[in-house]
Amino acid sequence: GIQVEQSPPDLILQEGANSTLRCNFSDSVNNLQWFHQNPWGQLINLFYIPSGTKQNGRLSATTVATERYSLLYISSSQTTDSGVYFCAVDRDDKIIFGKGTRLHILP
Amino acid sequence: NAGVTQTPKFQVLKTGQSMTLQCAQDMNHEYMSWYRQDPGMGLRLIHYSVGAGITDQGEVPNGYNVSRSTTEDFPLRLLSAAPSQTSVYFCASTYQPQHFGDGTRLSIL
DSSP states (O other): OOOEEEEOSEEEEETTOOEEEEEEESSOOSEEEEEEEOTTOOEEEEEEOSSEEEEETTEEEEEEGGGTEEEEEEOSOOGGGOEEEEEEEEETTEEEEOOOEEEEEEO | OOOEEEEOSEEEEOTTOOEEEEEEESSOOSOEEEEEEETTTEEEEEEEEEETTEEEEOSSOTTEEEOOSSSSBOOEEESSOOGGGOEEEEEEEOSTTOEEOOOEEEEEO
């Protein structure tokens, strides 16, 4: 089946720093999503981005489907950005998740 | 509009017991799915359904059964619980984008 790899696995940053999270996938996909799991365990959809670039406030995402990767950018990090970030790809009606990047923002 | 509702939120079972995790959505979504989340493993797809009467296996289906008799409900059944099924279970609906329930934390002793 399709493989989804996220990097880095862990990231510790000072408040105000910028970060880039990467998601690589092993085969062509229909769609790609980014999620944030907050410290309470809730999964929040950030972006639905099969290709191109989208921005939402301090967050933006870019997917280059032909090269099988997606990037999530977080600018001016805040402590509320802490948690785990997942990418998930959709192929043949199956949505497969990567193992996530755990982000910890220090005040 | 409740979105995706999972019950119960917490459950402790003994090995060999059976139980059903409930999932309901009120958004009239055709696609629903179940995941389990274990430390360091991300979310792994157990079963999914593209509509009432249609279900299929995901990455880790063994030990779990599902059915989809209505659009709204997609229950997950553990017929004989095993300690390896201790996990947090998430139900989700649709996929463009996905909406998740708040999860069920299940412990098997």
